[in-house]
Amino acid sequence: MAEKSWLMEFPQMERKDLVGIRKSLDGLYRDFSREYGDLIESFFDPLLYFLVWFEKLLLATPWWVIIAVITGLVYLATRSWKMSLGTIVAFMLIGYFGMWDNTMRTMSIILVCTLLSIVLGIPIGIAMARSDRVQAVVTPMLDVMQTMPAFVYLIPVVMLLGIGKVPGVIAVIIYAIPPVIRLTNLGIRLVDKEVMEAATAYGASAFQRLYQVQLPLAMPTIMAGINQTIMMALAMVVIASMIGVKGLGQPVLKSITNQYFTMGLLNGLAIVVLAILFDRVSQAYAKRTQKHLGGNQHG
Amino acid sequence: MADPIIEISGLYKLFGSTPSNVMPMVHAGKSKDDILAETGHTLGLKDINLSIERGEIFVIMGLSGSGKSTLIRHFNRLIDPTEGVINVEGVNVMDLPQKELEQFRRHKMSMVFQRFGLMPHRTVIDNVAYGLAVQKVDKTTRLAKAKEWLKTVGLAGYEDQYPNQLSGGQQQRVGLARALCTDAEILLMDEAFSALDPLIRSEMQDQLIELQEKLHKTIIFITHDLDEALRLGDRIAILKDGELVQQGEPAEILLNPATDYVEAFVKDVNRARALTVDTVMKPPVCRITSETIGEALTEMKKHKDDYGYYVNEDGYQGVILQETLEDAAKENAEDQLCEDVYEDIPTISPDSVLEEVIPDTIDNDFPLPVVDEDGDLQGQLSRSSVVKVLGNS
Ligand SMILES: Nc1ncnc2c1ncn2[C@@H]1O[C@H](COP(=O)(O)OP(=O)(O)OP(=O)(O)O)[C@@H](O)[C@H]1O
Ligand SMILES: [Mg+2]
Numbered sequence: 091m092a093e094k095s096w097l098m099e100f101p102q103m104e105r106k107d108l109v110g111i112r113k114s115l116d117g118l119y120r121d122f123s124r125e126y127g128d129l130i131e132s133f134f135d136p137l138l139y140f141l142v143w144f145e146k147l148l149l150a151t152p153w154w155v156i157i158a159v160i161t162g163l164v165y166l167a168t169r170s171w172k173m174s175l176g177t178i179v180a181f182m183l184i185g186y187f188g189m190w191d192n193t194m195r196t197m198s199i200i201l202v203c204t205l206l207s208i209v210l211g212i213p214i215g216i217a218m219a220r221s222d223r224v225q226a227v228v229t230p231m232l233d234v235m236q237t238m239p240a241f242v243y244l245i246p247v248v249m250l251l252g253i254g255k256v257p258g259v260i261a262v263i264i265y266a267i268p269p270v271i272r273l274t275n276l277g278i279r280l281v282d283k284e285v286m287e288a289a290t291a292y293g294a295s296a297f298q299r300l301y302q303v304q305l306p307l308a309m310p311t312i313m314a315g316i317n318q319t320i321m322m323a324l325a326m327v328v329i330a331s332m333i334g335v336k337g338l339g340q341p342v343l344k345s346i347t348n349q350y351f352t353m354g355l356l357n358g359l360a361i362v363v364l365a366i367l368f369d370r371v372s373q374a375y376a377k378r379t380q381k382h383l384g385g386n387q388h389g
Numbered sequence: 390m391a392d393p394i395i396e397i398s399g400l401y402k403l404f405g406s407t408p409s410n411v412m413p414m415v416h417a418g419k420s421k422d423d424i425l426a427e428t429g430h431t432l433g434l435k436d437i438n439l440s441i442e443r444g445e446i447f448v449i450m451g452l453s454g455s456g457k458s459t460l461i462r463h464f465n466r467l468i469d470p471t472e473g474v475i476n477v478e479g480v481n482v483m484d485l486p487q488k489e490l491e492q493f494r495r496h497k498m499s500m501v502f503q504r505f506g507l508m509p510h511r512t513v514i515d516n517v518a519y520g521l522a523v524q525k526v527d528k529t530t531r532l533a534k535a536k537e538w539l540k541t542v543g544l545a546g547y548e549d550q551y552p553n554q555l556s557g558g559q560q561q562r563v564g565l566a567r568a569l570c571t572d573a574e575i576l577l578m579d580e581a582f583s584a585l586d587p588l589i590r591s592e593m594q595d596q597l598i599e600l601q602e603k604l605h606k607t608i609i610f611i612t613h614d615l616d617e618a619l620r621l622g623d624r625i626a627i628l629k630d631g632e633l634v635q636q637g638e639p640a641e642i643l644l645n646p647a648t649d650y651v652e653a654f655v656k657d658v659n660r661a662r663a664l665t666v667d668t669v670m671k672p673p674v675c676r677i678t679s680e681t682i683g684e685a686l687t688e689m690k691k692h693k694d695d696y697g698y699y700v701n702e703d704g705y706q707g708v709i710l711q712e713t714l715e716d717a718a719k720e721n722a723e724d725q726l727c728e729d730v731y732e733d734i735p736t737i738s739p740d741s742v743l744e745e746v747i748p749d750t751i752d753n754d755f756p757l758p759v760v761d762e763d764g765d766l767q768g769q770l771s772r773s774s775v776v777k778v779l780g781n782s
Contacts, residue, residue: 284504293495
């Protein structure tokens with residue numbers, strides 16, 4: 091029958107073959123996760139302890155201490171009274187509307203994810219900048235990580251590690267890490283060739299070039315990457331809450347299923363507040379520390 | 390060749406993915422354009438042989454794309470050659486492993502860049518001290534030294550500025566101070582002054598010449614400007630499409646251009662300013678050494694000219710005309726030659742540039758005596774030799 095209709099219909103594989111493939115792949119992966127799930131889980135234990143500890147720390151600290159610390163950091167980074175005052179008001183409102191605990195949970199997970207993204211992403215970016223081959227391998231992986239719908243890679247993560255904080259963090263990092271990697275790579279590659287030549291000509295080793303020239307000069311670009319990573323991590327909060335990450339995402343999720351408009355809006359706004367805060371602070375900090383790099387060579 | 394510090398022989402550089410496969414074509418003598426068209430490889434340098442003396446300013450000159458930057462980057466191996474030997478003080482730089490290459494770059498050579506190559510995130514003084522920082526010299530020592538050099542290049546007080554707060558000329562002074570701060574013996578300068586406007590540029594040239602008189606470095610200076618080359622260079626090499634077409638002393642290149650390319654290069658040069666007297670002067674035709682007027686007259690009559698330069702053990706004494714001698718001989722041929730018979734003609738120094746001596750040359754009917762610092766007669770400079778040299782430019 092195939093002979094007649096392959097022009098009209100796509101000659102697709104037999105249904106039962108497809109099912110077979112699916113079954114065997116799923117089976118293989120299930121076996122793999124049964125076999126190694128515990129091992130991998132225990133590998134992530136330190137991360138889990140840290141997550142729990144950090145969340146508890148934020149939750150246990152009195153609210154006014156938190157507000158004071160955050161406002162202090164905001165002021166240090168931006169040197170703007172307006173931003174600092176805005177921060178106080180925003181956090182007061184968050185607390186007043188009963189979202190304090192969830193905001194702290196979200197903040198703790200975002201901070202940890204950002205930190206891990208930086209710790210993992212910058213070395214990967216450096217490796218990419220140093221070798222075209224590494225770049226050729228990593229770039230398509232980053233493309234997949236950024237475009238693959240988050241739900242798809244949630245499945246294997248959950249199968250392997252169950253639901254909870256650690257798979258949540260992994261999912262968030264997969265989604266949020268590409269900008270740091272990409273922009274670290276880009277920033278290093280864009281460093282003025284003549285400045286690099288100068289460093290080499292004066293006998294700088296590869297390590298000295300990296301630390302004395304490439305990283306400092308790439309820093310504005312890397313900071314832009316970090317900023318984007320934070321934003322993307324925040325965007326993942328709702329999806330991460332589907333696999334048991336507590337925080338502002340959960341009430342949003344509940345609001346969607348129960349059509350609680352106001353509750354969704356309030357929690358959504360709290361996420362926005364965090365986003366604006368992280369964004370402005372990291373940008374202002376980057377700008378202030380990199381002011382000599384701005385403009386061209388002739389000032 | 391007294392004391393070569395850098396010797397380059399048989400240096401080839403081919404840019405591209407598989408240079409070794411394409412080298413046979415280069416050796417077969419195919420042209421740069423053919424090689425590029427057929428294989429996509431760019432011939433950067435072709436069979437370069439150079440020897441640079443200790444303490445000289447060696448200028449490499451050529452048009453844009455002729456391979457100047459490529460060549461100078463071979464000296465400290467910022468670029469690796471495809472073929473060839475680079476010897477610096479008897480050490481083949483090609484044989485150095487990475488660690489030793491770094492040591493070599495730290496101590497033997499320093500470099501000044503066309504667009505300065507300063508680090509925008511470091512203050513001026515930290516930029517100057519960079520070479521020492523790489524060598525892990527402790528902070529107080531290196532900052533003290535950097536401060537000294539900043540003062541030398543005339544930038545005292547700018548220590549804590551950042552490069553982008555300085556003008557182009559000032560930035561290049563920082564670049565120069567950075568290069569001098571490591572005390573490296575060899576200074577590589579890749580179009581170091583090309584980005585500067587003419588006034589600042591000639592100031593920087595003066596400063597370099599002045600520094601060189603004190604420091605006696607070996608300087609390899611790249612430029613595409615012949616006036617600059619003539620002004621700075623003890624010797625000049627001219628590159629064209631990656632090949633050395635001529636090397637030699639400035640006057641040699643000006644007066645005997647080897648190819649049409651070099652000739653086109655030297656055509657527009659202001660020779661009056663570029664050439665010194667000693668490159669144009671002729672040996673003195675009539676050198677009079679006798680003591681008395683009579684003998685001097687006899688001596689002079691052997692030559693067709695009716696003048697002569699009187700020279701004794703103390704060196705050059707004066708110009709004497711045949712006419713004057715004849716008159717004097719009528720009175721007493723036994724008299725000693727003395728100032729009474731000398732003509733009133735200025736002497737010129739072999740090191741003066743032509744421009745300075747042109748008025749005197751034109752004003753006098755006789756070739757001017759060229760007398761060196763020790764008072765010895767070196768030659769004579771006639772109106773006609775000046776006109777000839779300046780005329781056929
Ligand atoms: N990395 C490279 N890859 C391929 N070709 C190169 C490379 N570097 C230089 N070239 C080629 O080598 C030739 C010489 O270039 P080079 O930069 O040495 O010229 P230059 O004399 O310094 O010119 P300019 O006065 O413009 O600085 C040019 O044809 C250039 O295209
Ligand atoms: Mg160049």
